[in-house]
Amino acid sequence: MNITASAIEFNNFELMFEIKYAKVFANQEKGMIICELLTDYIPIDDFKEVFNEISKIVENGKYEKFIFDKRSLRAFHQPSMEWYFLNWKNKMLELGLYKHRKILPEEKWFEKMVMIAKEQIIKNNPDNIIHLLDIKYCNSIEEAILV
Numbered sequence: 001m002n003i004t005a006s007a008i009e010f011n012n013f014e015l016m017f018e019i020k021y022a023k024v025f026a027n028q029e030k031g032m033i034i035c036e037l038l039t040d041y042i043p044i045d046d047f048k049e050v051f052n053e054i055s056k057i058v059e060n061g062k063y064e065k066f067i068f069d070k071r072s073l074r075a076f077h078q079p080s081m082e083w084y085f086l087n088w089k090n091k092m093l094e095l096g097l098y099k100h101r102k103i104l105p106e107e108k109w110f111e112k113m114v115m116i117a118k119e120q121i122i123k124n125n126p127d128n129i130i131h132l133l134d135i136k137y138c139n140s141i142e143e144a145i146l147v
Contacts, residue, residue, distance in 0.1 A: 007141040008034065016057055022050045026057055033057060033097075034067040034141065040074035047080045051088050058095050065099035066092065067144040073105050076113040085121050090129055099134045101144035111137075 013025035013034060021042045025034040035054060042050070057063070089100070104111050122128055138144040 007145065011145055017053055019046075019050065019053075021046050024050070024054055024057070026061065026063070028061045028063070030065075030145075031063050032065040032067065032145065033063050034069065034144075036069040036141075037072045039072055041077070042073075042080070044077065044080045044083070047077075048083060051084065055088070055091060058092055058097055063095075063097050065101065066097055067101045067103070067138075067141065069103045069141060069144075071103055071105050073110065074107075076110060076117070078117050081114070081117050082121055085118070086125060086128065089133065093129055093132060098132065101136055101138050101147065103138050103140065103144060 008025050011027060011030065011032075013027045013032070016024045016026050016033075018024070021037060021039050023036045023038060025036070026032070033054060035050065054066075092098075104114060122130060136144075136147055138147060
């Protein structure tokens with residue numbers, strides 16, 4: 001069993017669904033959802049499908065923290081990030097999901113791309129909700145659960 005799996009199991013997360021691109025776990029008692037990406041690239045329509053399924057889980061429970069484990073990614077896709085940032089996060093905030101923990105790939109170029117894209121999205125969308133969100137970057141599932 002890998003460390004991620006043991007952290008999920010130890011914290012009583014339940015597997016909600018698994019598809020080609022992602023595994024999603026939830027612990028309603030702790031108010032947390034974990035999305036672990038499984039591939040190095042996700043086409044935008046599949047990305048949206050994963051997050052629309054996560055939306056259904058959030059709508060039917062009481063969640064405040066979302067842990068997004070992107071360590072498997074090896075490609076950065078700006079349109080996916082924009083949709084996630086401007087559409088999905090807005091909808092989730094309305095449902096009480098305001099804590100976002102992100103685990104990025106170790107490659108420094110990926111982190112740099114995320115930060116550049118985030119700055120661009122904020123600049124181009126001054127009415128965004130980023131100031132209402134609690135966003136932190138973590139190195140592991142264990143850390144993301146705790147902070």
